Amino acid sequence: MAFQPKQKEFKSKNGNQYVFQTIPNSKYLEMMDDSVAANGNPLVSKLYAAVLEHIVVQPSGLTVDDFDSLKELQEVCEAALTFQSGE
Structure with a gap:
C-alpha cells in the first residue's frame, strides 16, 4: 500500500487556524530519532522545529519563534504529533 498523506x-x-499533513512513517521515525539526546531524553527544540517544518503545512514556513506564546506552540505541536500518530 502506497503512502497517501492525510x-x-x-x-x-x-x-488561530493550522493545517496538518501526515508524513511517511520513515520520515516520522527519523524525525523522532533526531529529536532524542544520547541519554534518551527528548530534545523538544528539535522536535517542535521538525513538526513545524514537516507536519504543519499551513501556514507554511512557521518556526518556533513565530509563536507569541509557548503555550500555543506546545498546543499546536502536540496536536500535530497526535494527528501524525493516528490517535
Whole structure:
C-alpha cells in the first residue's frame, strides 16, 4: 500500500487556524530519532522545529519563534504529533 498523506484542519484555543499533513512513517521515525539526546531524553527544540517544518503545512514556513506564546506552540505541536500518530 502506497503512502497517501492525510490532512486535518486545527484551530488553536487562541483561534488561530493550522493545517496538518501526515508524513511517511520513515520520515516520522527519523524525525523522532533526531529529536532524542544520547541519554534518551527528548530534545523538544528539535522536535517542535521538525513538526513545524514537516507536519504543519499551513501556514507554511512557521518556526518556533513565530509563536507569541509557548503555550500555543506546545498546543499546536502536540496536536500535530497526535494527528501524525493516528490517535
